[in-house]
Amino acid sequence: MRGWFIVATAFIVGAQILSPGGHPAxxxxxxxxxxxxxxxxxxxxxxxxxxxxxxANDKVCEMVQTMQIKGQAxxxxxxxxxxxxxxxxxxxxxxxxxNVWLPADMRLKADEKDSGIVGTFxxxxxxxxxxDTELKPEMVKKLRGLTENGKLQFKDAGQQDIAIPVSFKGxxxxxxTLQKP
Numbered sequence: 001m002r003g004w005f006i007v008a009t010a011f012i013v014g015a016q017i018l019s020p021g022g023h024p025a026x027x028x029x030x031x032x033x034x035x036x037x038x039x040x041x042x043x044x045x046x047x048x049x050x051x052x053x054x055x056a057n058d059k060v061c062e063m064v065q066t067m068q069i070k071g072q073a074x075x076x077x078x079x080x081x082x083x084x085x086x087x088x089x090x091x092x093x094x095x096x097x098x099n100v101w102l103p104a105d106m107r108l109k110a111d112e113k114d115s116g117i118v119g120t121f122x123x124x125x126x127x128x129x130x131x132d133t134e135l136k137p138e139m140v141k142k143l144r145g146l147t148e149n150g151k152l153q154f155k156d157a158g159q160q161d162i163a164i165p166v167s168f169k170g171x172x173x174x175x176x177t178l179q180k181p
Contacts, residue, residue: 043177046170050177059181060084063174067152067164077152077164079108081135082178090140093132094119094152096164101155106131108166110142110150144172 039054052061062082066075078095094106100121107116117139119131131154146168153163 043174044170045173045177047167048170048174050174061178063171063178065166067166079152079166081175090135091132092117092119092135092139093130095128095130096152096154096162098124098127098129099157100124100129101157101159102129104155104159107153108150109153110146110168111148114150116153140175143168144175146171 041052041054043050048063048065050061050063052059060082062080064078064080067077068075075095076097080093080095081090083090092108094108096106102121102124106119106121108119109116117133117135119133121129121131123130148168150166150168151163152166153161156162
């Protein structure tokens, strides 16, 4: 089971595994296998990390930015960009803590004038909520050109606005690596 992306499946360890459509995945009994375990690689480009997993000659990669509060081990949020398969669209997945106002969307904004990239909340698990949207080429072009910090905006369960700073440093280099076969 590949899950939403490598980061989502790593973060959800112990939770119910969901298919890309958000439905519970069918659990097949484990069969003995002679296959080697998946190979994992990571590369850091300023504030972005590209993670890849190669299993049975199938390479799946994502680029991730993790936002943390100083002194805390757990991330406050993560933004992952990748494809669940080569023939699937490029997606951006936002992960934020639970206690969000689900009717409101998530927005990744470059500045106050920017309408942002809007992600729709799809599911919440005991440790996090996830919103996503397809990342169109014009959105990628815009993100590649950003140099100033932006913000990830959403509403908490009390309908208060939350804004988490987001860096765009390393986006272009990480994206270029993500696109390599």
